[in-house]
Amino acid sequence: MTxxxxxxxxxMLLAALGVYGLITRRHLLRKVMALNIIAGGAFLLLISTAYxxxxxxxxxxxxxxxxxGIVVAISATGFALALIQRIQKQLGQRPxxxxxxxxxxxxxxxxxxx
Amino acid sequence: xxxxxxxxxxxxLGALCCLILRGRAVAGTGILFSxxxxxxxxxxxxxxxxxxxxxxxxxxxAAPLGIGxxxxxxxxxxxxxxxxxxxxxxxxxxxxxxxxxxHNAMGRHFWPIWLLLWGGLxxxxxxxxxxxxxxxxxxxxxxxxxxxxxxxxxxxxxxGLRYLLAAMFASLMYLLGVGLLYxxxxxxxxxxxGQDMTQSPATLTAFGLMVFGxxxxxxxxxxxxxxxxxxxxxxxxxxxxxxxxxVKASFFLLLRIWFTVFPALTGQxxxxxxxxxxxxxxxxxxxxxxxxxxQAVRQIRLKLLIAYSTxxxxxxxxxxxxxxxxxxxxxxxxxxxxxxxxxxxxxxxxHVFSHGLAKAALFLAAGCLALAMGTDDLNAMRNxxxxxxxxxxxxxxxxxxxxxxxxxxxxxxxxxxxxxxxASGQWWWAVVIxxxxxxxxxxxxxxxxxxxxxxxxxxVPLRPVPPAMTLTALALALLCAVSGFRAEEVIALLPxxxxxxxxxxxxxxx
Amino acid sequence: xxxxxIFDILxxxxxxxxxxxxxxxxxxxxxxxxxxxxxxFLSLAWVRLQAPDxxxxxxxxxxxxxxxxxxxxLKIVEPKQGxxxxxxxxxxxxxxxxxxxxxxxxxxxxxxxxxxxxGLLLTAVFSLPDTANGLAGLTSGFLAQxxxxxxxxxVLLNFRLYDTWLELGVLLLAxxxxxxxxxxxxxxxxxxxxxxxxxxxxxxxxxxxxxxLATVYLLWLGDHAPGGAFQAGVVLAATLVLLWxxxxxxxxxxxxxxWLFSLVAGFSAMLVLALCTTLAPDAVALAYPQSWAKALxxxxxxxxxxxxxxxxxxxxxxxxxxxGEANGAGAAETDGKNGM
Numbered sequence: 036m037t038x039x040x041x042x043x044x045x046x047m048l049l050a051a052l053g054v055y056g057l058i059t060r061r062h063l064l065r066k067v068m069a070l071n072i073i074a075g076g077a078f079l080l081l082i083s084t085a086y087x088x089x090x091x092x093x094x095x096x097x098x099x100x101x102x103x104g105i106v107v108a109i110s111a112t113g114f115a116l117a118l119i120q121r122i123q124k125q126l127g128q129r130p131x132x133x134x135x136x137x138x139x140x141x142x143x144x145x146x147x148x149x
Numbered sequence: 150x151x152x153x154x155x156x157x158x159x160x161x162l163g164a165l166c167c168l169i170l171r172g173r174a175v176a177g178t179g180i181l182f183s184x185x186x187x188x189x190x191x192x193x194x195x196x197x198x199x200x201x202x203x204x205x206x207x208x209x210x211a212a213p214l215g216i217g218x219x220x221x222x223x224x225x226x227x228x229x230x231x232x233x234x235x236x237x238x239x240x241x242x243x244x245x246x247x248x249x250x251x252h253n254a255m256g257r258h259f260w261p262i263w264l265l266l267w268g269g270l271x272x273x274x275x276x277x278x279x280x281x282x283x284x285x286x287x288x289x290x291x292x293x294x295x296x297x298x299x300x301x302x303x304x305x306x307x308x309g310l311r312y313l314l315a316a317m318f319a320s321l322m323y324l325l326g327v328g329l330l331y332x333x334x335x336x337x338x339x340x341x342x343g344q345d346m347t348q349s350p351a352t353l354t355a356f357g358l359m360v361f362g363x364x365x366x367x368x369x370x371x372x373x374x375x376x377x378x379x380x381x382x383x384x385x386x387x388x389x390x391x392x393x394x395x396v397k398a399s400f401f402l403l404l405r406i407w408f409t410v411f412p413a414l415t416g417q418x419x420x421x422x423x424x425x426x427x428x429x430x431x432x433x434x435x436x437x438x439x440x441x442x443x444q445a446v447r448q449i450r451l452k453l454l455i456a457y458s459t460x461x462x463x464x465x466x467x468x469x470x471x472x473x474x475x476x477x478x479x480x481x482x483x484x485x486x487x488x489x490x491x492x493x494x495x496x497x498x499x500h501v502f503s504h505g506l507a508k509a510a511l512f513l514a515a516g517c518l519a520l521a522m523g524t525d526d527l528n529a530m531r532n533x534x535x536x537x538x539x540x541x542x543x544x545x546x547x548x549x550x551x552x553x554x555x556x557x558x559x560x561x562x563x564x565x566x567x568x569x570x571x572a573s574g575q576w577w578w579a580v581v582i583x584x585x586x587x588x589x590x591x592x593x594x595x596x597x598x599x600x601x602x603x604x605x606x607x608x609v610p611l612r613p614v615p616p617a618m619t620l621t622a623l624a625l626a627l628l629c630a631v632s633g634f635r636a637e638e639v640i641a642l643l644p645x646x647x648x649x650x651x652x653x654x655x656x657x658x659x
Numbered sequence: 660x661x662x663x664x665i666f667d668i669l670x671x672x673x674x675x676x677x678x679x680x681x682x683x684x685x686x687x688x689x690x691x692x693x694x695x696x697x698x699x700f701l702s703l704a705w706v707r708l709q710a711p712d713x714x715x716x717x718x719x720x721x722x723x724x725x726x727x728x729x730x731x732x733l734k735i736v737e738p739k740q741g742x743x744x745x746x747x748x749x750x751x752x753x754x755x756x757x758x759x760x761x762x763x764x765x766x767x768x769x770x771x772x773x774x775x776x777x778g779l780l781l782t783a784v785f786s787l788p789d790t791a792n793g794l795a796g797l798t799s800g801f802l803a804q805x806x807x808x809x810x811x812x813x814v815l816l817n818f819r820l821y822d823t824w825l826e827l828g829v830l831l832l833a834x835x836x837x838x839x840x841x842x843x844x845x846x847x848x849x850x851x852x853x854x855x856x857x858x859x860x861x862x863x864x865x866x867x868x869x870x871x872l873a874t875v876y877l878l879w880l881g882d883h884a885p886g887g888a889f890q891a892g893v894v895l896a897a898t899l900v901l902l903w904x905x906x907x908x909x910x911x912x913x914x915x916x917x918w919l920f921s922l923v924a925g926f927s928a929m930l931v932l933a934l935c936t937t938l939a940p941d942a943v944a945l946a947y948p949q950s951w952a953k954a955l956x957x958x959x960x961x962x963x964x965x966x967x968x969x970x971x972x973x974x975x976x977x978x979x980x981x982x983g984e985a986n987g988a989g990a991a992e993t994d995g996k997n998g999m
Contacts, residue, residue: 152937152944154933154937154944154945155937158930158933158934158937161828161926161930162930162934165923165926165927165930168835168919168923169919169923205944206943207820207821207943207944207945207946208817208818208820208821208943208944208945208946208947209943209946210801210817210818213794213797214794214797214798214801214818215818215819216819216821216822254842255839257844258835258838258839261835262832262835262836262839265828265831265832265835268828269825269828272825280819280822281819281821281822281825284822284825284826284829285825287829288825288828288829288832291829291832291833291836292832292836294836295832295835295836295839298836298839298840299839301840301842306840325780329783329784329787331793332784332787332791332793333786333787333788335791335792335793335794336793336794349786350782350783350785350786351783351784351786351787353783354779354780354782354783355783357779
């Protein structure tokens with residue numbers, strides 16, 4: 036088991052875990068976190084494969100790709116969170132909307148963990 | 150000759166100008182730049198016509214190291230569609246966002262985001278690099294969401310957020326695929342990857358992930374959940390852009406990934422897999438045609454109906470994967486095969502074109518109706534045919550094209566697909582196409598029937614609609630009808646570099 | 660040497676455990692804390708895998724900025740009283756397609772799908788060759804001609820400049836999207852929810868010059884060592900956000916034009932380069948003139964740093980301030996029934 040294999044396995048497990056979280060978690064914030072975990076998995080895959088070139092330095096192309104990816108991830112996350120705030124505000128103004136949906140996090144977690 | 154980078158540069162430049170300018174100048178600048186982009190796109194046409202395909206290495210670094218741009222007949226089609234719809238929607242938007250103060254505020258944000266989106270879309274059609282495609286997907290995805298939520302109604306915000314989460318998920322799946330692909334092949338260029346693609350668990354998984362991501366973005370049946378709310382709750386010009394253009398970009402990338410990057414896996418390069426993956430996509434596409442159209446028939450809100458119609462019409466696009474996978478799987482290609490391969494391609498491209506124009510026309514017309522009536526409820530459309538004849542005519546013309554009746558581009562598209570299905574011996578796709586056409590007819594007639602209902606009570610006053618809005622919607626519908634007569638040119642332009650014939654990327658030194 | 664595998668296994672276990680817990684934890688606040696530690700563990704992994712550039716960025720963004728954004732949103736979305744049983748006022752917000760909670764079937768299907776996915780992914784990774792160098796050889800071969808000595812900077816600012824340009828576009832789009840939902844044209848006059856803490860102000864006053872110095876240093880470092888525009892930009896953004904929290908100006912007091920120009924500076928600098936190289940008769944699109952490469956890259960990087968810093972800071976400030984007092988009246992009136 037090389038370092039590369041160890042980390043790329045972890046990367047794949049992270050990605051799968053994130054997908055599971057995205058599907059089963061219902062709270063929007065948690066969905067955003069799950070997406071960030073998938074992103075972490077994808078980045079870890081890229082960096083661990085770059086590490087295979089155990090010569091002078093790792094392959095810089097995946098490193099550049101991950102840096103780009105991190106920027107994209109923070110942009111999308113920031114946008115998503117701003118949207119969540121706005122939705123919350125507009126739903127808060129009209130509490131009659133989506134009534135019967137006031138079980139914040141308990142139902143979600145009363146079921147099994149991820 | 151015009152450099153192809155202009156089609157990305159100009160919209161971006163326009164976006165910056167719109168961002169910095171204020172007041173009425175914003176819309177004027179936006180339209181000016183739209184016209185310029187259209188001019189550049191048409192200017193690229195002769196080059197493609199004579200050379201077949203053009204490639205540019207950005208920064209002077211040849212493909213494996215740098216990023217290449219690659220334009221062929223297929224890309225030119227998408228560029229032109231985007232430009233035509235873009236200009237007309239831009240003209241419409243100038244009227245739409247001038248309605249009142251609230252719309253003015255929206256318009257200020259609309260123009261920069263839309264021009265950035267346009268640049269991103271054009272970038273996709275030039276793209277020749279899997280990672281570059283990821284960044285472009287994010288550009289188009291974020292800007293599409295930004296446009297969706299412009300109206301700031303709760304419905305549009307929730308729809309926009311769902312769209313954003315789906316788009317993020319899709320592009321992350323795509324990125325995982327890119328990571329695996331790069332790890333296995335060590336390069337990122339479409340053409341170079343396609344040349345030495347081999348079958349291994351890594352490349353197969355990469356293929357699956359990338360296709361999966363793009364399917365979510367293109368809203369193929371089980372992954373369509375984000376589309377109807379987003380497309381129906383956005384402001385009218387945005388709905389037109391989303392339905393006519395944005396979903397087509399990810400479909401275009403899917404075509405590239407399928408036929409250029411992975412020819413060895415999709416049965417294009419002679420080898421015939423046991424179960425062609427194209428068949429699966431075709432099946433989902435067929436289901437989407439039937440289910441999406443059925444849902445459209447059931448809607449009573451005009452915009453939601455049109456949005457579901459998009460889900461159905463997108464399904465037709467996926468038939469090409471099934472049609473072509475059998476073509477090559479059936480071995481070696483007898484002389485007749487190329488004939489209907491070309492037919493399938495022409496049909497698909499024509500469908501992209503006709504659906505883009507017709508759907509934009511429908512959404513713009515729906516926007517006019519909503520402006521006039523204050524709602525887009527079908528039940529409110531009393532005696533609209535008598536009071537807004539131009540809009541009713543637009544709805545009918547666009548509907549004719551969606552149904553696939555002559556004379557229209559939609560007719561050519563469905564006729565070609567039908568012939569390709571029959572000629573290749575896959576008659577069951579023909580059944581799907583015809584059934585889909587009937588269901589489409591059902592919802593188009595449903596809309597028209599409501600417009601002709603005579604009003605019982607005293608007529609509700611209609612708000613005046615600026616003629617620019619009505620006329621652009623009409624222009625799109627007419628264009629859709631007229632372009633049905635120009636099938637030969639399409640066929641002449643298409644074969645270049647379509648069947649995955651790789652173009653020689655000069656490797657090595659910059 | 661023999662300690663490395665133990666470290667690897669511990670780190671990976673920690674990563675997986677943290678992400679498992681943060682997805683399953685009942686308390687969103689704890690989940691957000693775990694999310695920050697996830698970012699920190701991830702940056703440890705980047706250090707271990709010889710990716711110091713990314714470790715810097717991840718620690719600042721993944722753990723720092725994203726964490727702050729999450730906490731700010733959490734405070735708005737799930738205020739303390741919202742967790743009481745009769746949550747009539749503030750609803751937890753979520754994206755429900757159907758009103759009912761996912762049933763057991765939903766979980767079983769999700770598990771099957773994810774297990775399949777995981778199996779596929781693991782097989783794929785297992786089949787990858789143990790050693791491969793991708794484009795590393797090619798990159799180092801042309802490094803001398805790129806104008807910089809650090810390969811990652813060479814890839815970002817020269818070989819794949821187009822991607823970096825588009826990436827700046829993505830950042831700009833995210834901010835435009837946020838502004839679009841806020842009925843605003845900029846973060847001008849946005850104020851923090853709480854009045855600035857005097858101790859914080861005093862601290863930030865002392866810290867800010869050093870952080871600005873760090874920005875410049877990171878920027879300069881990118882030429883030949885890990886660092887560069889993005890890392891420098893993030894530090895700049897953090898500085899600006901801290902200044903705002905301390906009530907000391909920052910992006911909210913920038914004149915609109917200065918703010919706008921620094922916003923688009925990075926994107927438009929690359930646009931100008933693309934324009935010039937496309938217009939010039941014998942130039943290659945997006946290629947630096949050979950002898951100017953080093954200077955131009957430094958220039959582009961500095962401008963990009965400012966843009967990244969200002970965009971990220973504006974984004975963070977807007978999200979941290981929340982919807983509340985930004986302009987409640989203006990936002991309320993747009994909540995019409997019909998946005999057609």
